[in-house]
Amino acid sequence: MQKFKTDRMGKGRNGFRNPAIRSGIKTVVVMGCFLGILMPLFGQTQRPPFLDERFNPWADSVLATMSQEEKIAQLIMIPAYSNKDQVHVDSISNLVKKYGVGGIIFFQGGPVRQAHMINRFQQESKIPLMISLDGEWGLRMRLDSTVRYPYQMALGGIDDEELLYEMGVEVARQAKRSGIHVNFAPVVDINNNPGNPVIGFRSFGEDKENVTRKSMAYMKGMQDQGILASAKHFPGHGDTDVDSHYGLPVLHFSKRRLEEIELYPFRKLIDQGLGSVMVAHMQIPVLDDTPNLASTLSKPIVTGLLKEEMGFEGLVFTDALNMQGVAKYYPPGVVDAKALLAGNDMMLNTMDVPATIREVKKVLENGEISTEEIDQRVLKVLKAKAWLGLDDYQPVETEHLMADLTNSEAEFLARRLTENSLTLLRNRDNLLPIKGLENVKMASLSLGTSEITDFQKGLERYNPMPHFTFPKEGDLTALQRLKQELSDYPLILIGLHGLGIREGNNQFGISPEMVVLIRTLMEDHAVVISVFGNVYSLGKIPGLEKADGLIAAYQETPLTQDLASQMIFGGVGAKGKLPVAINSHFGLGDGLETQGGFRMAYTQPEGVGIPSSHLLGIDSLMKLAIQERAIPGGQVLIAKKGKVFYHKAFGYHTYDSLQEVRLDDLYDLASVTKISTSLAAFMHLKGLNKFDESETLGTYLPAARGTNKEHLKYQDILTHQARLRAWIPFWKSTIRKNGSFKWFTMKADSSRRFPVRVADNLYIHRNYNRKIYKEILESPLNDESEYVYSDLSFILAPRVIEAITGEKFYDYLERNLYKPLGAGTLTFNPYKKYPLDRIVPTEVDTAFRKQLLHGTVHDEGAAMLGGISGHAGLFGTSNDVAKLMHLYLYDGSYARQQLIAPGVVHAYSKCVYCEAGNYRGMGFDRPNRPGDPNGNAAPSAPVSSFGHSGFTGIYTWIDPENELVYVFLSNRVYPTRENRTIYRLNVRTNIMEEVYKAMDKTTK
Incomplete structure (x- = not known):
């Protein structure tokens, strides 16, 4: 068939595939909203946008080629579904080809299926079809797998109309990208009847000014982007107690009441260039007292009130003509003809196209309507099609359709709207x-x-x-x-x-x-x-x-x-x-x-000004790490300014791929225990003037007095240059040459003498911890006072803290820090509180415990201390670790509670002996080679940043300059600690570098 189109290439009518166009949307939003606010203030009246005379030539040329039947068909819009069978699709196709209907209204289905149908029907149609849809809260109202915006009632609770304008812009973009031209929205009915059975949540509310402002913003957002808005349901369906889908509501209102309330938003939107109106099926005696005659079929209402008195020049759509408000009184075809006689331009949901054409020809022959009047309405439809870009129709591209419709910017807009409502x-x-x-x-x-x-x-x-x-x-x-x-x-x-x-x-x-x-x-x-x-x-x-x-x-x-x-x-x-x-x-x-920001918030990357697409590298790095078997899986959490904008779980607990990692799974935190327990307690006590880093170990631990550890200053201990040995393999002293345990050390069953659980079916002597502490205190010191990372002082830390406080180590931490933070998963021996399917296993220990370590600590020394130590043994989720790191980020304050005295965290995270080549803070790790991609921190991490890593594959880092918190949890030691691939790939620091890259892109 011949296609009616002009040669205006490159208009981009079907979406924003062009990046330059997409990047300009934000400017359009701001300018459009600015103008949208000014116009009502200055009282400027606008005509519908398609009435611009530049659209006349195409419309006139098409009209000149049409037969009478084609003109009538151009005023018909038929229903279609993309979730029905091929018989339905073919039936719509036949109506398009045989009669040349003017448009299609789509109902339930899916975007891609619908796009394929649109492309087929448009190809088969002589004159491009006008495609419409009811998208009051976005395409999701009809199409699955698309972004869902809040109901209009929720939007009515938002103070900021600019957000609704942005929604209009985005809904228009999605509609255009899907091949849709008309969105039957907004609903401008003023819902002042709580019992309304059909409007209710679909309305912006009961206040006419609020309804008008919200409707205006939504309408302008859509029409500024080339999608025709349609205000409904004229003259106002908000105060009804009958659903017009099933019956005919009767409105016993005065004309004054209608003018003051129901008609108010329609008049305001018409003044600002509203493109179309949908007329409701209601009986309004004060306007037309014909028995059982719906407003849709009333000439005094459609022509007299809407077109003549209110001066509306845009397209007038009927509500669906298969609804019982009209269908119970008139058969198909007849009801359509009556709607046309009333003054409607397009008949929606025509159920019998040939009957409608016959009935309209009858009223033409009877002189009830003139050929000139039909021509004027068809011309108006054609002008609207030209404005919609149908004079240069392009098929809907389906290859990237879903990605374009469900982009993160649209989802973030839905989040902002919901949050504000x-x-x-x-x-x-x-x-x-x-x-x-x-x-x-x-x-x-x-x-x-x-x-x-x-x-x-x-x-x-x-x-x-x-x-x-x-x-x-x-x-x-x-x-x-x-x-x-x-x-x-x-x-x-x-x-x-x-x-x-x-x-x-x-x-x-x-x-x-x-x-x-x-x-x-x-x-x-x-x-x-x-x-x-x-x-x-x-x-x-x-x-x-x-x-x-x-x-x-x-x-x-x-x-x-x-x-x-x-x-x-x-x-x-x-x-x-x-x-x-x-x-x-x-x-x-x-x-x-x-006020928000009281505790951590959870949002999308867009919530901190970073496009989600700029963080795809993180997903790629995690997938690479899993593919290279550096880790079976893990959790990644990143927050900026107190907002968690990236929080994902990857992979599985083990390489058998049986148990997926979830965000509420607990990991063995290994050496991150040091900054999460011992150091946390020391800093808390510092704020209470009960601990001072300038004092010595002997000051706080009586057992250290008289040993070579007595005079070790805590500033040196916490910076790992107190001459302490790196570690002691305590477990080796429990094993005979034949590999069995010495009789006084370990037993397979618990008893009064062996009550301390080391692992499954393995219990240690109740007093063995004394041997461990004694061995530490009696160990020789290194000759030189230089940096040597040591676990020993942190193993003693619980005894130090208990000596200072008179309280159990974990009890002190829980009472003063973990409970106020709500960090309930930060715990030792998680098997006592959580099912094993929530605890990620670590190593298959073939040397000491001879089993898979699951629910008990990986570190041998911590295990021999019953799982509770100051150097290892803490478990937790990335979410709860992040709470503690935010406490550190904000110098001891969280949820407006100063849990650690001001200045303490700041002092402990600073470099103490940088001049001597020791880059560490007191307890915290710091960048050892700033800018080096092979360093212990992301190359772009500032010198002021700090954190810690853990042997099992744990990493957490804090950047106070950019207000960043980063938590990485994995079990890289599964099934063996010999797996060092995570270090070769630099997975942990490279992930944080991706954040810096994304931030850098955003600022350019």
């Missing part, structure tokens, strides 16, 4: 963000589900707690049992899940038992409730206003649950405002504010 409605005594974790015993409870939720997993990142669930079908017996289980927890964090998006007949799915449970828990506990569903559900729980904390999340997605959990602990702040009034307790505009 979350609304905090109660915060008694400033409970949120939760403070003083060491003093709060808490539990989580998810109502409406029997599975642990994303919300609970998000909470776990901040503090260990037990998690409970209560399903929808839970009865009073289960309720009483749960209440008893929760009785010991003063604070309960509740998530309300599985709610219906519409009320229907079941209170949004809130059972009476759930209401009782919430009420009874509020009587005896401090309760924070996060409602993941339609905000009107807040009104269905009596007494909800008495909650100590209450968060309206508007809908249930992994993202809303993630961000709500962050808000509770202060990772992000509260900003949203209620866009509707719920009842006397929760009013329009309600919403408290809190």
Whole structure:
């Protein structure tokens, strides 16, 4: 078939494949939003963009070639689905080829399948088709595997309209890239009826000014990028109690009421160049009292009010003509003809194309509508097609379609929108963000589900707690049992899940038992409730206003649950405002504010100004390390300015590939134990004036007095130049020449004399630790006072700290540091607290313990001390290690608690003996060869950076100048410590270098 197009090549109508175009989007956003704010202020009125006369020549030339039937068909838009079978696809194809319909509205399906259908239909169509879709909250409303933006009700709670403009821009980009030209959005209905069965969460709210501002921003964002917006549902579907999909709503409003409320946003958007309007199926007697006649079919409403009185010149679409609001009164074809007579330009969801053409020809023959009027409407459609780029149609490229639609920038925009919408409605005594974790015993409870939720997993990142669930079908017996289980927890964090998006007949799915449970828990506990569903559900729980904390999340997605959990602990702040009034307790505009950055936040690289694409090298390095068998797997966490922007797990626990690494798995931290336990305690005690690095070992450890260690100064000990030997192989003294253990050292079973577990089926004598300490204290000193990395003083550190504090080593750390940080996985002997499938194994020890080490410490000396030492033995997740490193980054402060006195960490992380060639701080490692790619730090890491590494494949580094925290966990010693590939590849430092490269690219 002949194609109607002009030779205007290179317009890039189908997306932003050109990098220069994509990089310019941000400028367009800012300029567009700036102009969008100015225009209403100066009262400038704009016409729809396609009415520019430059689009006339193409439209006129096409119109001149069309028959009467083709003109009628051009005003028809038929429905299509990309998730149906080939019979459906072929049936649409036949309608396109035989009748030349003007457009297609797509419903459910997938982007690639839909793109293939579009390409086929466009190829078969004489005149390019106008492709449309209902994308109120983005393409995800209809297409799977695409970015989901918040419902409009959630967007109504955002203060910043620029974010909605950006959303409009991005939705337009995705639509254009997918071959879509018209997005039937925004919904400008003012939802002032909480019982509305069809609009509700689809509206921006009940305040006409707020609805108008949000609609305007969304509309301008789309149309500035060449996608036609469509305001719906004219003249306003917000105050109805009947769903027009199933019946005909009747609006008994005065004309004045309509003018003041329902029509208000339509008028404002029309003044600013709105491209199209969708007319609703409603009966409005004050405008047209014809019985059972929907507004869609009313000439006084469509032509008289919309076109003439309000002066709308854009395209007028009907709502779907198969909806019962019109379909129950008129058969297919007849209803389409009546819609055309009313003044609509395009008939949406025409169900019988030949019947529609016949019926329209009848009204033409009867003189009910003129040929000139048909021509004018067709001309308007053709001008819109020219503006949409259909005068130079290009097929949708499918090869990179999914990557282009689901890019990280779009996902980050969805995150920003969601974060800004979350609304905090109660915060008694400033409970949120939760403070003083060491003093709060808490539990989580998810109502409406029997599975642990994303919300609970998000909470776990901040503090260990037990998690409970209560399903929808839970009865009073289960309720009483749960209440008893929760009785010991003063604070309960509740998530309300599985709610219906519409009320229907079941209170949004809130059972009476759930209401009782919430009420009874509020009587005896401090309760924070996060409602993941339609905000009107807040009104269905009596007494909800008495909650100590209450968060309206508007809908249930992994993202809303993630961000709500962050808000509770202060990772992000509260900003949203209620866009509707719920009842006397929760009013329009309600919403408290809190500040974010209280604790670590979790975001995307874009959240710290780094494009995700700039960090692909990290994934490649980890995959290379696994491929080269340097490590079986690992965790990588990187944070900037308190925001964790990269946190991934790779590979498996072992090379058998049976157990995947998860982010909540625990690793043996090896020598990172030194800075996480001994040094942490020393710095804490320093702030209490109970420890001073200028004092000696003998000052704090009575057993050292009278030995050659008595006068060793701690400044020298912590910088590893106190003349101490590097290490002592204590385990060798337990073994006979034949390889068996000496009788007084180890036994296969535990007993009163051999109670200390070294590994599976291996227990050491209860007093053997004395021999270890004695051997250290009696060991000779090196001749020269030079740098020699030594474990010995750190093995003694727990005894030193216990001597100073009178408290058990781990108890002191847990009480003063780990609990306030919420770092519950930082622990010794993790097998006592966690299942083995959460603990990553280390080496197959063929020399000493003769087994795979799993759940017990890798280091032999620490194992012989029962797994608890100051030099090795600590286990933890990358997330909890990062909390402690942030405490160090911010000089002893975290969550506004000064856990270590100001200045202490700063002093201990500085180089003490640089002039002598010793680059270390006191306890901390520092760059030994700054700028060297083979050094112990990333080449770009500043001299002020510090951290530590561990023998098992652990690494953590802190960069105070760039506010970076980096944690790398692996088990490179599996199955043997002889595997040194990780050092050859420089995996750990190269990963951090990728971050510096990404930051450098961003600033250029």
